[in-house]
Amino acid sequence: MKVELRDIYKSFGPVRASDGLRVTFESGRIYGLLGENGAGKTTLMKILAGFLSLEAGEILIAGRPVRIKSPAQALDQGIGMLQQDPFDFLPFTVLDNFLLGRNAGWRINRKKAKLWLKEQAEFLHFQLNPNALERSLSVGERQQIEIIGLLASGVKVLILDEPTTGISASQKSSLFAGLRLLAGQGNIIILVSHKLADIQDLCQQVIVLRQGRVAGEVQAPFDTDKLVQLMFGRLPEMQTGKKGGSGALVLELSNFCIEEQRICISNLSLSVRQGEVIGLAGTGGSGRRLFLQGCAGLRKIREGKIRLCGTDLTGQSYQRFRSLGTAYVPAARLEEGMIRGLNLTEHFLLTEEDPHFVIDWVKSGTRAASRIQAFNIIGTPETRVESLSGGNQQRTLLALLPDHPVLLLLEHPTRGLDIDSAKWVWDKLMTRCEQGTAILFISSDLDEIMEHSDLILVFSGSQISRLLKTEETNAQQLAEMIGGKGL
Secondary structure (H helix, E strand, C coil), X not given: CEEXXXXXXXXXXXXXXXXXXXXXXXXXXXXXXXXXXXXXXXXXXXXXXXXXXXXXXXXXXXXXXXXXXXXXXXXXCCEEEECCCCCCCCCCEHHHHHHCCCCCCCCCCHHHHHHHHHHHHHHCCCCCCCCCEHHHCCHHHHXXXXXXXXXXXXXXXXXXXXXXXXXXXXXXXXXXXXXXHHHHCCCEEEEXXXXXXXXXXXXXXXXXXXXXXXXXXXECCCXXXXXXXXXXXCCCCCCCCCCCCXXXXXXXXXXXXXXXXXXXXXXXXXXXXXXXXXXXXXXXXXXXXXXXXXXXXXXXXXEEEEEECCEXXXXXXXXXXXXXCEEEXXXXXXXXXXXXXXXXXXXXXXXXXXXXXCCCHHHHHHHHHHHHHHCCCCCCCCCEHHHCCXXXXXXXXXXXXXXXXXXXXXXXXXXXXCHHHHHHHHHHHHHHHHCCCEEEEECCCHHHHHHHCCEEEEEECCEECCCEEHHHCCHHHHHHHHCCCCC
């Protein structure tokens, strides 16, 4: 099988995402698609997978031109895509989400489907309970279900957009082993990623995009500096680590206890000070997200006390937490952080602290344009959030935050971001710290946790480590503790 994209053009208003792109994918190979945020990677793959229509150009499969106008037509051609934000229904079970879109005829054999799901999960070393509710899973686990669903649809061209977010090192190793096996069976694997380590571990060939064009193609083994220069046209400056935080108490947890289904965190006491950064290490389903949501008032705790700047907020709503300076940034951008169908101006309107009954659209558009410029968002006040790239959606989430929160809680703050964009995000976050904001953040990237945290909490199977000082810890120790050693 051979897939060719010739002279592909696609624009979003004044922004040209694909500018005459020509790329070829051959059977039995694993490709990496690199580029900074907004370079056109996801746009190109969405065109191939039928989520976007092309303005000009053609797609050829085995030398034959094909027209792909929908994801269903792409699946008919054996092309499937796993996107950064999962397409699923949170109130449904894992099995129900797996069955959605399957061509099972008039009668659904749930027993057979469950058996197939379990077999594929075991093959890829995913730990999935078919009867669990989708809303109880991490973003990484929800992605795993989609991968299995695409395989069940018979795809021969598997596109994965940032698939390693939220999964452990062992899960990633198992996933990559499965992808190598699929490539060995003649499938085409395309990995869209900003993680150079993932590209080097998995891919045989890398296509680098910059500003909607192909900047270069490189065969393995790869020179990291060369890939970075192709992405940005230069080598970005390295981020310097941050160590500090000795101001007044911001967050106090006393005998904190919270539980949900198979996860239970109990008897945790913690104090967080102004300007302090605490990294939460662990795997999806280890309790990190549940803990973070409990600290935000998004989940009710079973026992204990939560104080914010001395005020007892135990049992209070997120609105009450937010009114006193708490802000939460979820990993699921479009499901939990923003609203599909609304543009940037409308999103900034929703965050106004003193909204008016009558909307001044001119003033609102001017304010939106100012925030867009300040946060380097590639878009206009009229741009709908779902049409933004993943990196620009992340910038938008940060732009929607209040200017001076006292406590900032973040899930995977640099998920899907390139090196430059990740540095930019942390520059913004460090500015907040210097102004007194305390930060708790989840990341599956141990290097990110080591670089930016003052203190670290490790979560493993509902167990939590003591509070670790970053300067007295290394990534190897964190990895072992995530696996349950030494907790």
